[in-house]
Amino acid sequence: MIFVEIILITAGFVCLALSLSRHYEQIFNKKHRLSQKRMFQLRYAGCSWLALSLYLTISVEGIALGITYWSGLATLVSLVIAMLLTYIAKD
Amino acid sequence: MKNSFRQSMNWLHTWSGFVFAWLLYFIFVTGTLGYFEDEIDRWLKPEMTPVAQQIDNREILINAEQHLTQVADNSPSWYISYPANRSPFVNISWLQLADPANNIDKEWREKNIDLNTNQVVDVRDTAGGMTLYRLHYNLHYIPSTIAYIIVSLATMFMLIGLITGVIIHKKIFIEFFTFRANKGLRSWLDIHNIMSVLPLPFHLMITYSGLLLLMSVSMIGVINSNFGAGKDDSKKFYKLATAEHSEQQQTLIKPQDLSADTVLLDAQARYPTQNISYIGVLKRTTDDVHYEVWFDNHQGIELVSHLTYHQHEGQIVVDISGEKVGEAAQIYDLLEHLHEGLFADIYLRWLYFLSGLMGCAMIATGCIIWLNKRLKNANPNKLFDRTYTLARLNIAVVVGLPIALAVFFYSNRLLPIEMANRAQWEMHSLFISLGLGLIICLFHPNKHLWRNSLWLCALSFLILPLVNFLTTGHNLFSSFLQQDWQMLAFDLTMLATGAASAWAALALGQKANLSQTGVNS
Missing domain, CATH: 3.10.450 (Nuclear Transport Factor 2; Chain: A,)
Known part of the structure; x- marks a missing residue:
């Protein structure tokens, strides 16, 4: 379950990160600017992935343990993504 | 009076953080270690033999x-x-x-x-x-009630720091993933933000539940005014507040057969899938011997935590403990369990540990930001310049505490086994190391202090598994082969901590020079 969870949360946070122009331009090399439409799509997708992952943890572990697990995994995944974004940008 | 709300909150965030920063760092470090209390305990008692096989x-x-x-x-x-x-x-x-x-x-x-x-x-x-782990609320060398008051006060300021932090962080969503490296103060602020915002659910939970756990100290006035201030009065409050639903059932055990063995059989029959963690024999010196059977917490959130067998009106009955009677007590229990994390499996436990470490980093980077903002206007040529002195003492706390912990672990291996008051002296060595660190940093020149401290920290942790091997024979290979996972994990974590400290020493090596314009500017 944890493996699937990490994949879902990663998908969610990657979409949300890309929905911010700062990180979109880091990844896509300033060639494309983030359009309003694309931003909404990415935000919607990101939130959906995160909501799905939260639903999964709660359905497997119950509400208390589910929210706890989800928060912990979200912290880990977002930390890794934040660090990767910094060091990818350097290249 | 500040011009705007946000400016007031900024002031409050800075100074509420400042007041208890080092104490909160101490609390967070020792508390975070508490999530691996059992594993650390195993390492501290190398003579114990772990049970790897199935048992009867x-x-x-x-x-x-x-x-x-x-x-x-x-x-x-x-x-x-x-x-x-x-x-x-x-x-x-x-x-x-x-x-x-x-x-x-x-x-x-x-x-x-x-x-x-x-x-x-x-x-x-x-x-x-x-x-x-108890250091994080009992502190040490002072009466526990005073420690509770101080820790409770610090926790209150921590909560203020968290909430004001969220208020003043205008771009909390936009900068969620942002870390701009090599930009001096901006970089430190980014890291401080990451360490605070990403584990925010944990920080809020741990701080609020921490306050709750000490409520009988901070809210003593409420208890006293409702129940009275005497010891019996507070016992009355405690009994009422912690009252549990308890279901009493008949058992088939005959009064003359009541023993730990029959109790064990009955408990296993009632809950065949639950692992038994303790059997207690209580009130042994009376006629009314009670037997307790406790179940391993890890087996999910099951309402039954323990059974009590005793004689009642000629029959052997079992009291099955349930949840608390009062709703407030149930909420307290929930927050207490979240705080302590005893229910967590190994994965969740590491996540708790990670969030705790990020909390330590949050506080440490907060201290560094406070100092760096003021080091610009300080005099680098005067050793006891106020800001530079504080900056050196900061290193004694931020790097000195991990070093003191390593010294504590060394003392466990190196103090003579037959020494009197050995346990107390292990703790003394932790605080002696902390004190020495403060004194050394006070007089050490500004130049290279970060680098030297981080290297000392790295060496202390990297050498520890070697000392473990030389004094007890336990090493990475033997622990792996004997399936002594706690010992193995501890030694590996020490190596990882040492490596992280060495990396920090190298990374800061070229840039950090306290005598110039502060750390990493």
């Missing part, structure tokens, strides 16, 4: 009771602990009665039983993982 509960019971009869026949309370997930040992413990004539205190004693030889093992006298 009844056989262990017979053997344990024999040992207890030999050493603790006049004790009113016995406990036999079974191998549990994080504590794979068989231990016996008993309440030793006071004997003023022979200078013996009333205290709990514990011994480990080696299943290979069925003998009691002589374990070194150590402060243990429990004392280490």
